[in-house]
Amino acid sequence: MNIAVFLSGTGSNFLSIARAAQDGKINVRIVLVISNREEAKGLRHAEGMGIPTTVFDRSKWADGNAFGQEMLKTLNSFNVEFIVLAGYLKKIPPLVIRAFSKKIVNIHPALLPEFGGKGMFGMNVHRAVIEAGEAETGVTIHYVDEIYDNGEIIDQRRVAVLKNDSPESLAARVLKVEHEFYPEVLGRLAEQFHGLKPQN
Ligand code: GRF
Secondary structure, three states, X not given: OEEEEEEOOOOHHHHHXXXXXXXXXXXXXXXXXXXXXXXXXXXXXXXXXXXXXXXXXXXXXXXXXXXXXXXXXXXXXXXXXXXXXXXXXXXXXXXXXXXXXOOEEEEEOOOXXXXXXXXXXXXXXXXXXXXXXXXXXXXXXXXXOOOOOOOOEEXXXXXXXXXXXXXXXXHHHHHHHHHHHHHHHHHHHHHHHHHHOOOO
């Protein structure tokens, strides 16, 4: 399954997926990495692995529709079949969401539908979990629609919140789980995808 990974920051999830793909553990090929920020560290990781990268910065486009069209054109030119969001902090243009219906997934560092929605990203999520006194948090992988953190949940994994956790210590424990969980779920989705594809 040819995937594009979208990221805005470090790209540690991108790396875990890229390694699983490289090692032949999952039937996935990363054909393109897209970021909204030229400075995103994840782009440097991709370049180092010889994976094509491109930047789509919405602020450089006057027209939202043209922006979506150009993104779609790029995705098609790389034969992208499936989109994987890994720490991507921007909305996907509606045009792309419609063209890739049920073919865009995201990872969220909490148990959705709790602790999701606008503003719930990065350390904000873990801080909110600790402030709410939760004994458990986790990781959610879900399909993406036009509303933040709203699409159908594919799978979740639970992570304990420890008594003395800081948002940082909790974030680190959750991220470690993400690195195993995302490639595993993508591997499953790729198998389903190949099953659904017409054979010729
Ligand atoms: C992860 O915690 C992910 O759940 C969230 O953004 C973070 C991305 O981290 N959506 P990284 O850039 O993959 O290191």
